[in-house]
Amino acid sequence: MILVSNSLLITLIHQDSRLHTPMYFFISVLSVLDVCYTTTTVPQMLVHILSKKRAISFARCVAQMYIFLLFEITESWLFSIMSVDRYMAICHPLRYKVILSRWACLLMVGICAAYGVVGGLCDTFFAMHLPYCGPNEIDHYFCEVPAILKLACADTSLNDLVDFIVGFNVIVVPLSLVVIVYANISATIMKIRSVQGQIK
Template sequence: MQKVSQSTVTEFILLGFAPHTSISPLLSTFFLLFYLLILVSNSLLITFTRQDPGLHTPMYFFISVLTPLDMCYTTTTVPQMLVHMLSKKRATSFARCVAQMYIFLFFGVTGSWLFSIMSVTRYMAICHPLRYKVIMSYWVCPPHGGASARTYGVVGGRYYTFFTMHLPYCGPNEIDHYFCKVPAVLKLACADTSLNDLVDFITGFNVIVVPLSLVVIVYANIFATIMKTCSAQRQIKAFSTCGSHITVVTMFAIPCIIMYVSPGSDSLSNSGKKMALFYNIATTFLNPVIYSLRNKDVKKAFLKLMGQSRAPE
């Protein structure tokens, strides 16, 4: 941490997507409405999973954990982006940049490990239904599952942030992104970052590729079991049950792997910024839609909640 004190840069300028133009208010309004929709849709899903006893299962428990995590994940970047779109100065202090980087990584890494734990709940429910409640309630449900995912989030986020911000930064201080993203900040370091790039690649592999590889292995076993033992009708039902989780994981995993693990990825290009928008904002908006659109349990919880709210009338 002694190298941090060698930095002469006290603040960073976030360039965002474009210089201030006449469409900036319109663009900021669009992102604000999108952000509000994220908060409302995810809050409704939290309410359904917490209030309805029929949704008090291991899978919905992890959905109720993932949903507020998604809200915090987006809140880490979007409010600041909205302010910078309308303000003349887009500066953020060195300390705030470090904090934003760590919090963003914490939620991202925690989410990736939650996805792998959620895939295990699917495996137990489909392949070992008779032992599902006993095994899952002891090994996966709180405090074990949620605590283990958060631990990986703390460790992964800390390593990523430390190996980025321990480097000296002596100018320039303009980050070609809309938040303090690791590859974008590393471009500004006035030191050799080859070792840093290697450490980031290894860390990214451990906190992104490994948990998502577990998801692939688990679902490969699920599909093999389904094809061997289930009737055609049960196969369709099982595939439908797994479809929502596979879709959510895919939307999160592919952009993250491209941005953080793929060698030579140009994270500072406009396409890189748009990709970051997708896994940071779009997926957070789509997650509650995917989990509830074709989910009969969530629809029943919604109708029940609406019926209770109308009862006094």
């Protein structure tokens, strides 16, 4: 269902020239990320449920973990970029399309993806370079860092630090940016004297 709805949304935005604005560009990128996000876990989950083959190779586990983190981190930063888009549209409407040109939008999405690549690599690299000498089973249908770290037979304090730093940069920093941007939007709206202007 997610795949179908996101695919329809992407197609609609692509086909309708009235929707070729920065806001809809970011929404279409978000839809692509949602599709990719889902396809990293759902196929393995279906194999896990529908067949008796419940094992996944080490290489597939690493790939799944990295790809999932890549899309998760990219999506988190994309939300903060989308809030900046709303700020520009509301607080600087006359300069909106000039400041958020096609190249600027692509650059911002590229920066989000770069955060995803680096954050995903850090978490995956440190998790996969631990020695695993005990049971090799996790109680999940896909590979995620916390579940994998429980299998390690070495000190995972460095991994916990890396997880904290990556998590801080994935959750706290983008969320803080969103809160600051929407506080500025609210302050700008409150400066408008007429109630009709505020509603608009």
